[in-house]
Amino acid sequence: MAGGKLSARQKMINLMYLVFIAMLALQMGKEVLSAFGSINAKLDRANNSFNTKNDLALNDLKKKAGENEEFAAAAVTAQSASELSKTLYDFLGAQKEMIFTGNNVKDREDFESMDKTSFLDERYHRGGKVSPEGQQLLDQMDTYRNGMIALIGDSNKDLADQIAADFATDDITDSEGKTQDYISYHFVGFPMVSSITKMTQMQNDIKVVENELLSKLLSGNLKELASIDNYETVMTTSKGAYYTGSTFDGVLSLGRVDASTKPSRVDLKLDGRPISADKVSYDGGKLVLGVNTGGVGDHNITGSLFYPQDGKEIEVKVDQKFTTINKPNSATIAADKMNVVYRGVQNPMTITFAGVADSKVKASGNGLTPAGGSKYTMSPGKGKEVTINVSATLPDGGGTVSDNATFRIKDIPRPVGTMRNDDSGAMKMTREAVGGAPVGATLPDFDFDLNLRVKSFKFKAPGSATVLVQGNKLNQQAKNALRKAKRGSSVQIFEIQAEIQGNSTYKLRRISPVIIELSN
Template identity: 80%
Template structure:
């Protein structure tokens, strides 16, 4: 019952609804209401059956999660899908209960009494448009669809397309070619038993999708992943490059790294020379190399890792590389948002030394404070410049290196006055809007987002005395002056006083005024 290309199963369900809707148009009979109830019961039975199957499949994946990373990843995907499904399923169940209670239905199998339409008509729809409750229904379905598609789109495009179609909330054209929103098309004007059956059918779609995903994870995908043919060698290192004369600690491994994947034989070369066996060790299924990094430049590791599979040797080719660079002699110091630092704000900065761990780097400067790792904040005081000094301790006993950088200090730019968040400085507004709208201050071209609070301003109307206003809205005196202004006249808001929230000690530059032409 959704927009877009529909599956065969969805087309069958839509056809069923069209038949019943046609019968409704010919006068709703008790038999039709009972028929809806019968369909609802069968869908509910199917949901119970699917729930048992899905729980069993999910438990199987959880049990296998400890066998290898592929099963662990599949179990994680399955758990996320189960949680998404449960959240939406439980929401629909709560909505059905609300319909029963809203219509005061005590016997939930007395379908012949479930012919009223008012509850959802008034709950999901108000004043000719979707209500907050109706929008929540759409938001729940959208969240489920988006979350499930994100989980399955890469591994199962067909299932992802099915989810997009079955749980689409797009507008729909009725049989007369009139476009309706999802809520109006499916729930407005229908007897309550029809709406309950529709929600049970959506619950059934949820269970079907979850079952198809779990079946896929347990069958073909994992069997294919378990073959060594599908593995590639992966090299991980503790850093991106190495100093000359240091030890290269690269780790070569397959995608699956448990102890069962330890190779039976290793034949590797570094730049064409065989790597001695005493330079090779193991961490579970991972192969650890302890070779000298050599001179500056690129270095190739080639050869073969031989694995046993079903009693036969299976060779896996190795072709990896790493780069050796000289030790650094300068720091990298950068202001994250600009090439200057501003007085009155917390300026975020990143300070690192190439190839050196952040814990071995020390930075100092007036107003500089560490946050975490390479992150700092600078709160400059007086003066026009600030210098940051950096010292780093090199690994492997390489001594220390230092550097420094100087930044210009600037004040926060001049703010501009605003009305209705308009910072143009010249506006056209109604008399009522001027009297009610708050006066604000903004920094439209500033890289930092600062909250400016207006404490006072002056108001000048033609032919009237200037009024001092405390706060950010016109007071009684200013509104009285405003009443005498004619259409087309211009009133002024000037001498605006504001402070930065969280930093009341900083004095902002003079704030530009606001000119307002009255339109009535």
């Protein structure tokens, strides 16, 4: 990005890109995908503009090559730089095209659909290491970086250092001390719109470097020019994040960013707590904060920057805000036909609102009870449906938002009778086993583990009257009827009455009977 020597427009674009990279680490919602697409489009327009400017500058140098030896040498350097730049620029363009075609993207402006990560994950990084395709990208970057630095030599150390930094392919250690290879850090796990924007940004860096080199070569020397290049646009907003449908109120202004404007003293606070000196670094005249984003919600950076002027310090007040939102850690997957809650049981539910802390979310519905944080239980009553209404207070002071979901209410399925935990409904047993085994009831393949207790049942043996039994085992009268039954005949246990332990008021559906063939 050529340090503090970029055009005002370019530096604004770079700043916006870095802001949205930070947003990606926090929350990859549809709004952020659209934002990346918007940045990518702006970078593409900037790159097209640079293409025209750089071609004109290169042609001018070629025309001036006959004027003196300095311009002749400059033209040779410029041509070599142009060829190096074009090689990497075109390679990145081919990679972006490969991403689009590989993901079968039909509408290249539908950025919200470009959320898949698997294509580049599998193409650039396989088996826990960089793939040959990923290595090809690194090799192209290495060739460009080394070639450009060799061309520049000692004539512009700042530009050479910037190229070395912007196109470095070394392993990267993140803020948590974890070391990753370049491909993992920049491309693995990122939505494809982010990867495309990253490549467009690299193309933009190439064009910016080429433009700066051509400009200095065209001037006839490589001395730093004191000009508007030492300034960049600064965007001030009232919020750190914006929601769909709200009004963006950003204010753009010019700010000087060369090293001469580095503050002599910094006194800043984050949410009222002092920011320590080890969290502050400098990029030319720009102050870079490396503070933790904190919890979900709004955060304020306040305090002052002090600049030397005429032998004294000039205080510049700071009052900025940013918003932290939850980092995505799970997908939302719903079976559209399975929005069901069951009557007679405690249905566990998780209710959240994307980007909003659980404490700022309120949910209500008939039978809904909070269980702490985002957890709730639903015990539906009468009726066929229940609607849950959810409202959330937005973290940026933007008011409240609401949503709702309707669930069908179903009764507990019909239980089946069991003997010795056999729920087949027809079995073969000895009469001794029938006389001593308990009669049970169960709900096979039901998602809730309910403990059903049998209260009574009827027993019928061939040639004997039906016996009503209280409890879950044959009484003496039933055993007498069982003894009279012949070998090979079938006895029946039916009209089984049971209840849910802990919820005896719920009336279960009729329980299926058990038929037993006597084996002796």
